[in-house]
Amino acid sequence: xxxxxxxxxxxxxxxxxxxxxxxxxxxxxxxxxxxxxxxxxxxxxxxxxxxxxxxxxxxxxxxxxxxxxxxxxxxxxxxxxxxxxxxxxxxxxxxxxxxxxxxxxxxxxxxxxxx
Amino acid sequence: xxxxxxxxxxxxxxxxxxxxxxxxxxxxxxxxxxxxxxxxxxxxxxxxxxxxxxxxxxxxxxxxxxxxxxxxxxxxxxxxxxxxxxxxxxxxxxxxxxxxxxxxxxxxxx
Numbered sequence: 640x641x642x643x644x645x646x647x648x649x650x651x652x653x654x655x656x657x658x659x660x661x662x663x664x665x666x667x668x669x670x671x672x673x674x675x676x677x678x679x680x681x682x683x684x685x686x687x688x689x690x691x692x693x694x695x696x697x698x699x700x701x702x703x704x705x706x707x708x709x710x711x712x713x714x715x716x717x718x719x720x721x722x723x724x725x726x727x728x729x730x731x732x733x734x735x736x737x738x739x740x741x742x743x744x745x746x747x748x749x750x751x752x753x754x
Numbered sequence: 755x756x757x758x759x760x761x762x763x764x765x766x767x768x769x770x771x772x773x774x775x776x777x778x779x780x781x782x783x784x785x786x787x788x789x790x791x792x793x794x795x796x797x798x799x800x801x802x803x804x805x806x807x808x809x810x811x812x813x814x815x816x817x818x819x820x821x822x823x824x825x826x827x828x829x830x831x832x833x834x835x836x837x838x839x840x841x842x843x844x845x846x847x848x849x850x851x852x853x854x855x856x857x858x859x860x861x862x863x864x
Binding site: 672674681682683684686689730740741742743744745746747 | 786788790796797798799800803813842844846848852853855856857858860
């Protein structure tokens with residue numbers, strides 16, 4: 640069975656601070672995909688990144704970066720120089736590469752950036 | 755690129771009333787389709803998924819049902835709503851790269 644754990648329920652930081660959102664996953668599959676989504680107050684889910692389990696290179700996209708550590712089954716997300724617009728709920732998710740392709744989500748981390 | 759149309763955006767229904775939420779997909783054919791629910795302050799729970807017309811798999815026992823009458827149409831229904839059915843419902847379609855989500859329906863059962 641697959642499981643995604645986001646232990647941080649809520650985080651608040653002051654604007655311009657860096658913040659890291661943790662994600663730990665469990666799966667028996669040797670190949671899988673990991674995702675991060677952002678859910679602003681409006682409710683829609685905004686895709687941020689997909690990572691294949693074979694690719695352990697860290698990725699940076701502007702102020703966003705992701706640290707994939709297969710040895711610890713973690714896929715952490717860091718926002719550098721946070722902004723008020725980053726305030727949202729962030730979900731980490733796991734998907735097997737074959738079959739019904741369903742996503743298993745973590746419970747989400749509510750991030751509040753204080754101006 | 756895929757687009758998912760989901761309606762209505764908000765819905766307030768009394769306990770015991772029926773429900774029908776519709777989701778249609780544009781920009782792809784034969785997609786896998788999903789219904790997720792997000793209870794207030796909680797994560798996303800997969801309710802149903804469909805890999806083709808008429809093929810529905812249920813993830814959790816509940817008061818809801820789903821149907822897929824056409825390739826790009828996915829419907830979530832209930833004959834009698836319960837208070838516990840309140841939540842934010844999201845339709846999704848999977849692609850080779852990831853998921854596309856609809857804008858969601860916020861259902862309040864009163």
